[in-house]
Amino acid sequence: MQEKVVVRDVLWEDFGLLAKNFLSYYDEMKENPDLGILVGGKKPKMTEEIDWFSAFYKRLLEGDAVASVAEVGGKVVGMCDINRTVLREDVKHRGLLGIAILKEYRGRGIGTMLVTSCIKKAKGKFEIIMLSAFENNRPAMRLYEKCGFKEYGVGKKFIKRNEHYIDEHFYCLEI
Numbered sequence: 001m002q003e004k005v006v007v008r009d010v011l012w013e014d015f016g017l018l019a020k021n022f023l024s025y026y027d028e029m030k031e032n033p034d035l036g037i038l039v040g041g042k043k044p045k046m047t048e049e050i051d052w053f054s055a056f057y058k059r060l061l062e063g064d065a066v067a068s069v070a071e072v073g074g075k076v077v078g079m080c081d082i083n084r085t086v087l088r089e090d091v092k093h094r095g096l097l098g099i100a101i102l103k104e105y106r107g108r109g110i111g112t113m114l115v116t117s118c119i120k121k122a123k124g125k126f127e128i129i130m131l132s133a134f135e136n137n138r139p140a141m142r143l144y145e146k147c148g149f150k151e152y153g154v155g156k157k158f159i160k161r162n163e164h165y166i167d168e169h170f171y172c173l174e175i
């Protein structure tokens with residue numbers, strides 16, 4: 001029997017596990033160079049993770065972000081967040097969604113639970129949710145389409161990783 005999944009708000013105490021999970025995606029990228037998330041060049045230092053989490057937590061408190069984590073057996077295994085990335089008046093109704101789940105917990109509905117939870121929380125705070133997916137990220141595209149996102153364009157060769165190009169598919173959802 002699969003363990004129960006609990007989807008809940010992000011807590012300040014989640015920092016340690018969230019940072020550990022994020023850093024693990026750098027290791028995963030070594031095995032899978034096409035991993036569909038933008039993690040940047042070098043693995044960040046813990047001090048950079050602290051800065052990121054503090055800024056993110058402040059956005060949550062100020063209503064400029066919403067997020068949910070999934071917990072299995074007391075362990076945080078994934079997170080989805082929607083952030084107001086630009087605070088200018090004419091675009092602040094948009095939020096950018098990001099999601100990642102630890103490899104061993106994928107494909108069992110956790111992504112769907114997290115995106116659904118974040119869309120619910122975003123209502124009243126955002127009007128449009130935007131995101132993008134790499135062309136080869138089938139699970140992500142299926143997840144977004146299933147949650148109602150519509151594809152509105154493709155950035156040909158928008159990603160260049162290890163001298164190899166990947167198209168980026170853009171999606172949005174009006175809520």
Ligand SMILES: CC(C)(COP(=O)(O)OP(=O)(O)OC[C@H]1O[C@@H](n2cnc3c(N)ncnc32)[C@H](O)[C@@H]1OP(=O)(O)O)[C@@H](O)C(=O)NCCC(=O)NCCS
Nearest residue numbers: 036099100101106107108109110111112138139140142143
């Ligand atoms: C993308 C990601 C968040 C999806 O989360 P998940 O928990 O695996 O998704 P779910 O189990 O809820 O599945 C969502 C849908 O995708 C489908 N799916 C899952 N794995 C799949 C695969 N390998 N190929 C095709 N479809 C797949 C599921 O069947 C489901 O559709 P269905 O309900 O019609 O059957 C997860 O794979 C992940 O963290 N990947 C690495 C990071 C990443 O790519 N983030 C997204 C950046 S855009």
